[in-house]
Structures are given as structure tokens and as C-alpha cells.
Amino acid sequence: MGKIKKAFTIVLRLLALAATVVAVVIMVxxxxxxxxxxxxxxxxxxxxxxxxxxxxxxxxxxxxxxxVIFLSSKSIxxxxxxxxxxxxxxxxxxxISAALAIAQVGKKxxxxxxxxxxxxxxxxxxxxxxxxxxxxxxxxxxxxLLLLYSLHAVxxxxxxxxx
Amino acid sequence: MGKIKKAFTIVLRLLALAATVVAVVIMVxxxxxxxxxxxxxxxxxxxxxxxxxxxxxxxxxxxxxxxVIFLSSKSIxxxxxxxxxxxxxxxxxxxISAALAIAQVGKKxxxxxxxxxxxxxxxxxxxxxxxxxxxxxxxxxxxxLLLLYSLHAVxxxxxxxxx
Numbered sequence: 001m002g003k004i005k006k007a008f009t010i011v012l013r014l015l016a017l018a019a020t021v022v023a024v025v026i027m028v029x030x031x032x033x034x035x036x037x038x039x040x041x042x043x044x045x046x047x048x049x050x051x052x053x054x055x056x057x058x059x060x061x062x063x064x065x066x067x068v069i070f071l072s073s074k075s076i077x078x079x080x081x082x083x084x085x086x087x088x089x090x091x092x093x094x095x096i097s098a099a100l101a102i103a104q105v106g107k108k109x110x111x112x113x114x115x116x117x118x119x120x121x122x123x124x125x126x127x128x129x130x131x132x133x134x135x136x137x138x139x140x141x142x143x144x145l146l147l148l149y150s151l152h153a154v155x156x157x158x159x160x161x162x163x
Numbered sequence: 164m165g166k167i168k169k170a171f172t173i174v175l176r177l178l179a180l181a182a183t184v185v186a187v188v189i190m191v192x193x194x195x196x197x198x199x200x201x202x203x204x205x206x207x208x209x210x211x212x213x214x215x216x217x218x219x220x221x222x223x224x225x226x227x228x229x230x231v232i233f234l235s236s237k238s239i240x241x242x243x244x245x246x247x248x249x250x251x252x253x254x255x256x257x258x259i260s261a262a263l264a265i266a267q268v269g270k271k272x273x274x275x276x277x278x279x280x281x282x283x284x285x286x287x288x289x290x291x292x293x294x295x296x297x298x299x300x301x302x303x304x305x306x307x308l309l310l311l312y313s314l315h316a317v318x319x320x321x322x323x324x325x326x
Contacts, residue, residue, distance in 0.1 A: 047275035050264040079318045086249070086310065093253045094260040101213040101261035105268070106276065112210035113269065115278040147249065155242045155317065 005153065006072075012146050013069050019139035020062035023132045027055050030128030034121035043118070043125040050098040051129070057095030058136055061088050061143070082150045089147050092140035099133055168316065173235070175309050176228050182302035183225035186295045190218050193291030197284035206281070206288040213261040214292070220258030221299055224251050224306070245313045252310050255303035259296065266292055 031044040045051040065088075068081060106126060109117035119126035194207040208214040228251075231244065269289060272280035282289035 043275065048273060049267060082318070083311065083314060086252075086314070089249075090253060090256045090307065094256045097257040097260040098264035101264040102268070104212060105265070105278070110211060112206065113278070113281050115268070115276070118276050144253065148246065151246060151249070155245070 009146065009149065010069060010072070012142055012149070013065050013072075016139050016142040016146070017062055017065040017069070019135045019142060020058045020065065023058045023135035023139060024055055024062065026128055026135065027051060027058075027132040030125055030132070032122040032125035032128075043122040045129070048102055050102040054095045054099035054132075054136060057091050058139065061092050061139060064088055079154060082147070082154060085143065085147045085150060089140070089143040092136070092143055096133065096136045096140050099129075099136065103129055103133060169235075172309065172312065173232060175305055175312070176232050176235075179302050179305040179309070180225055180228040180232070182298045182305060183221045183228065186221045186298035186302060187218055187225065189291055189298065190214060190221075190295040193288055193295070195285040195288035195291075206285040208292070211265055213265040217258045217262035217295075217299060220254050221302065224255050224302060227251055242317060245310070245317060248306065248310045248313060252303065252306040255299070255306055259299045259303050262292075262296055262299065266296060 027045045031042060033042045045055060064084065068084075072081070103126075105115055105117075106129075107117055107119050109115050190208050194205060196205045208218060227247065231247075235244070266289075268278055268280075269292075270280055270282050272278050
């Protein structure tokens with residue numbers, strides 16, 4: 001792989017790492033409380049399984065990204081990086097989708113199921129979750145691009161041989 | 164690609180097609196109603212955005228699978244099939260995750276957000292949704308395997324040349 005291609009990949013990975021770190025830190029840090037009938041309710045990510053899954057998935061993707069950045073210079077992985085990038089992309093897409101689905105109910109509610117929106121009560125929590133989800137979405141998109149780029153790099157020599 | 168490899172890929176695609184068809188048909192067909200205080204509530208997939216997204220994503224994956232099966236014999240796609248398989252895998256993983264997140268709230272509720280479980284009121288709806296989600300999960304897993312297999316097939320000649 002050329003030096004420019006390698007640098008481009010590293011930049012994309014650093015961006016993905018930044019996005020996953022922001023997603024995890026903001027989601028874990030955020031909490032808000034609402035007072036209803038003299039009872040205080042606290043909203044935090046760990047009360048919702050989908051948000052817990054989101055945090056775990058983003059953390060795994062972040063750690064994986066650090067490992068790949070450090071070891072990529074040694075090229076000990078070879079093409080198996082593409083397989084691991086694929087797994088990471090699917091994991092990120094899955095976690096952002098689950099978290100978004102729940103966030104949508106939190107914002108709009110679901111009148112048919114009798115689930116009321118909660119963002120009116122805990123607006124700070126909802127704002128923080130939104131930022132975290134945007135970062136998680138960015139991480140997923142960056143990994144998708146990385147994967148497309150890696151696939152292109154792997155497939156292009158084959159095309160060259162054929163033509 | 165050898166004949167056996169090709170046949171194996173076609174079998175996997177037919178299985179994925181069957182899974183997406185089952186997921187869409189059962190999800191679209193299912194409805195249930197509950198009577199609360201003389202008012203009748205009807206539960207159907209279209210009341211929940213995540214389930215609508217699930218149906219659309221499964222339908223897209225199903226149609227794509229049919230097209231690929233019909234055209235794969237002509238090999239006009241070349242390696243771009245891998246890119247499209249990747250997009251389909253991400254789409255399926257995303258849709259099943261969003262639908263599962265909502266189904267989990269439907270089954271267990273979320274006491275912190277004040278969302279009550281609804282499966283007690285509409286058990287038939289929940290059972291049908293469960294079957295549809297299992298089929299959707301199967302489709303996602305099959306596409307993941309297809310992608311791994313395609314990647315292996317593409318990467319292995321490179322390995323062979325190197326060694």
C-alpha cells in the first residue's frame with residue numbers, strides 16, 4: 001500500500017476513534033433528574049438496555065481502532081483487517097440503530113403503545129444522548145467508508161490483472 | 164469460481180431470500196387488538212417506525228437477493244457484488260437491531276421512562292413479531308456468512324500469489 005493511502009486510512013481511523021470516544025464519554029457522563037409529585041426520577045443511560053449496548057459497542061470499536069492504528073505499521077494482520085473492519089462496521093451500525101430506535105420513542109413517544117415522550121421531563125438528558133448518537137453515527141459512517149476503501153484497495157489489483 | 168462454490172452461494176442466497184420473505188409477510192400480516200375501558204386498540208407494525216423500517220429493509224434485501232440470484236449466472240457484476248452484499252448486510256443488521264430494541268421495550272417495558280410492557284395486552288401480536296424478528300435475524304446472519312465467504316474467495320487468490 002502506498003504511503004498516501006496508508007496515511008489516509010490512519011486519518012480515517014483517528015476520526016473514528018475520536019467519534020467513539022465522544023459517543024462513550026458523553027453517553028456515560030449524562031444524567032438528568034425530573035421531579036414528579038415530589039418524587040425525583042433520574043435518567044441515565046444504564047436504565048435502557050439499548051443505550052448500554054450502544055456504549056459497549058462503541059467502546060469495543062474504539063479499543064479495536066487503537067489496536068489497529070498501533071499495529072498497522074507492522075502489517076502483521078494482512079487482509080484479515082478487512083474482516084475485522086467488517087465486523088466492527090456491522091457492530092456500529094447495529095448499536096446506533098438500536099439506540100436511535102429508543103431515542104425516537106423518548107422524543108416522540110408511541111401513542112399506540114401508551115408510551116409517553118420523556119424528553120419534556122429530562123431535556124438535558126435528551127440533548128446529551130442526541131450528541132452521543134450523532135458521534136456514534138459518525139463512527140459508523142467512517143467505518144463504512146474505511147471498509148469501502150479497503151475493499152477497493154484489495155479488489156483493484158484483481159481488476160488490473162484481469163484487464 | 165468453481166461450480167460447488169457457486170452452488171453454495173446460491174443456496175445461502177435462497178435461504179436469505181426465504182428468511183426475508185417470512186420476516187416481511189409475518190410482520191405485515193400480524194395485528195391484534197385489545198379492549199381497554201370499552202375502547203378497542205389495534206396493534207400493528209405500521210404504528211411503530213422501527214418496525215416499518217424493518218419491513219422496508221427486509222423487502223429491499225429480498226428484492227436485491229432475487230436480482231443477484233437471477234443475474235449471478237451472467238457474472239456481469241464482477242466484484243461489485245461484494246460491495247452490494249456489504250451494504251445489504253449493514254442494512255439487515257441495522258433494521259433487526261432497531262426492531263429488537265423496540266420489541267424489548269414491548270416485552271419488558273422500561274419502568275424508568277414509565278413505558279409499560281404491552282405484550283400482556285396483545286400477546287398474539289408479540290408472538291408474530293417474535294417470529295418475524297427471528298426470520299430477520301436469520302437473514303442478517305446468512306448475509307454476514309455470505310459476505311465472509313465472498314471476501315475469503317476474493318482474498319484467497321491474493322494469499323496464493325504471495326506465498
